[in-house]
Amino acid sequence: MLAAAIGAPRTPADARRESERGDVPGWVLITLMTAGLVTALWKFAGPALTGLFDTAIHSVSG
Template sequence: MPMFTGVLAALAALADRLRGDDAERGDVPGWVMITVMTAALVLAILIPFREAIVAAVTNALASVTTGG
């Protein structure tokens, strides 16, 4: 019988979480949204301009290592 009570308690806690009755549950924190948006911007820039970015970085590194 104690196992059944534990299962009922776990189901009640899950139902509370799903209903949104948890006072500590809130919106997505700002830092998470900023991180996701930054990653999306990096991908949006990197995908169409990948070859140009790689060439620019390669040229910059070559000029630094050769003293150029």
């Protein structure tokens, strides 16, 4: 930081920014894991879910 280079006192915000540098936020990891789970489930359960949907639509439409 420029403040550190010129010898100015550091603020708590500067220290927080430096300590979080390079960390992946938790919401990013949760989003990626959820997308992976949905993809894996869809791969195995996709045909069964499609069949259930088609059966439900045909029973409603007559």
